[in-house]
Amino acid sequence: MARSSQAAEPAQLGSLTQRGARTGAYCRVCDSERVTRISMELTDGSQVDFTHCLECENRTWQQGDEVLSVEHVLSRARKNT
Structure with missing residues (x-):
């Protein structure tokens, strides 16, 4: 198989530690922008966002x-057997 004579450019990856990579997420308690936000799909198919504040340790x-309780999220994440 022939290879291209041009080297592929490396993908530009963002970093959670770089300000430019953040997308406006903030803590609902202390307004800090030092948060980790993860979007995911639960077992029941619902889309949720988990946010953890690195300043005050709040988790949402x-x-x-709509802010969901942990119990509500866990009930949606259970497998139906």
């Missing part, structure tokens, strides 16, 4: 603008 589960 959200679906859109």
